[in-house]
Amino acid sequence: MATQSSNRFDNQEVRVATIGDVAREAGVSRSTASYALSGKRPISEEVRRRVLAAAEALAYTPNAGARALATAQTKVLGLLAQFHEDEFAPAMMQYILGVTNTARDLGYDTLLVTEADGVRALRRVTDSRMVDGVVLMNIAHEDARLPVLRAAPQPGALVGLPGDCSGLDVFDLDFEEAGRVMVDHLHRLGHRELILISHPEHVVERGGAYVWRLRDAALERARQLGVTLHAVYGESRQPAVGRLLNGLLDAYPAATGLLINNEAVAAALPSVTYARGLRVPDDLSVIGRYSADFAATFSLPYSFIESAPDRLGAMAVRQLVRRVESTQARAEPFVVRFISPELVSRESTAPPGSTRS
Amino acid sequence: MATQSSNRFDNQEVRVATIGDVAREAGVSRSTASYALSGKRPISEEVRRRVLAAAEALAYTPNAGARALATAQTKVLGLLAQFHEDEFAPAMMQYILGVTNTARDLGYDTLLVTEADGVRALRRVTDSRMVDGVVLMNIAHEDARLPVLRAAPQPGALVGLPGDCSGLDVFDLDFEEAGRVMVDHLHRLGHRELILISHPEHVVERGGAYVWRLRDAALERARQLGVTLHAVYGESRQPAVGRLLNGLLDAYPAATGLLINNEAVAAALPSVTYARGLRVPDDLSVIGRYSADFAATFSLPYSFIESAPDRLGAMAVRQLVRRVESTQARAEPFVVRFISPELVSRESTAPPGSTRS
DNA sequence: CTCAGCCTTGTTAACGCTCACACCAAGGGA
């Protein structure tokens, strides 16, 4: 179970090379070594070679803490995500990867903070100057973190739309348009009674605006088109999801289309339709809202609105880094950008067949 | 689209309070303020109150970079995860949360590094002293990062079993035992022909030992028990997964049990069984291997071996922090710990019914 | 009365890096 061999920590700390060591090895001053490495002022070819060789030989890597102290830049971005009880964590992964990968491409590392108390977490990472900027996720309509962010010395970017965007760069899917696209699409095919399943009610209570943004826009469009739309809260776990779906299909036998603004419900739907002998799209047309990646990994055969989590994460990071790196960019007005919902066809919609009932 | 209001970065940097400001405000020296805040040496009640009040009034938070430089401790752990093309990212989320949450409980933040080049990433975060220790995930049998980790000045912990554990703390599910438990369980119920679906072949080629560890142990046990076991590679995406499953069920009509060591395949199975009119467990017994959380969110109705990602992440972090914080703990021998596979019943197994064919 | 020893606080030197400010030599224009 446990090896008896002694370990590499037995002998005292191996001292790692500093820029002073590199300078000595190359026979120059510390600043010359620094400049040769950074290229921030002209250095003779001869000296530059010697410094580079010395750095290579000593496997020199600048000490991040020291550099941060001297430059007031950490080259780290904070990523604040909140995972509430009962939330659908797996879908989050795509957003996170969008952020970490883009950050790295731009030369930044990412501090992932999943602390439940988001306000305290944000205050901690900004006040301590651990990060040059922050990306906030899981934005609530009235998000308690926003006042803290606005007062922070570092810039920040949001993935998700809050009630008040002032003083912030905001990126989100255009959920209103997504709702309209869903309704339009099925209306055009001839559907006249639809069901829209959103997230669980507690998500709304927590201020998850994307729920009502899509729903209200869908309801409005349905009203304009004379389509009946039953908008209901969803569930995020089994067996509640299954019960809910069966209950809805029983309650609205004339509904011929299903709109799903909730990954967990979409994931649960295939089992239910198969169990009930419903054919998609012959008996029931379905449109979801998630990412292509998510669809592929979870065998979701439905047409869907691409939620583009990676693109959103990337956009937020790019704007954030712009502000971090340029005083000029810092002074620019804040932006609120929406990604247009794109309907990806998986052929799960068709003109309504005979009524299901 | 963009507000015209000027922003808070227009005026120059708000200088944030340093410990010097706190000291001045409290009328003491910097070191006294430091000691009063850290409690590392006795301070009179009177002075301590003054310092605390000053710190409070100035909203003082220690500068992380400066502290790191002075103490040679960053209070940050690195989490190195590699997301290979075509890998099943969502299942990763649970492991990550296990790490970040436990780290935070112990007073550490987490630097999430998802860079494709894991060796370079590891070298960067350790050499630059950005982190006090690292947790490595997605361990390959011959993982190129391990030599780097062994040579690093910081301790590290692995989630996943490499070929050579020397000089490392390792935590993993006991995949061998998991394979045996699966086979034993179905054998006891009377099954005599089973199919085991693993990960895609490229996972094995990349050195994903958990694939063959479970498989080989299952094959060995099956041999001992006189059970026929068809072990095959899986797929991780639609529509390949569906094709694979259908193909297998056609190819082995006498098989009455399915063992699934692959989240993506498990997620895809319900659609296939429903489509084929197969009842679980009446016509087919199924056992998966994933986490309870995963099962709940993805409506997976199968009995499964709990893979306990959160527990593994937490164990790794706890051991890592022990080593980071205590010279004594550093000198202790390295450990390799396996979590025992626990079979969680969802009643998807039963004695074999009439042969499916 | 003196001095060891404790309690409390201050002084100062790091930690490793960057950058503003010299400084020097060589070359070119007036």
Added chain:
DNA sequence: TCCCTTGGTGTGAGCGTTAACAAGGCTGAG
């Protein structure tokens, strides 16, 4: 001839924090 520029390099201060060392005042024992 002198001065000014320009290219190349060194010196040293400072980033904010900690901690080793020093030092003062007080108590109590001899």
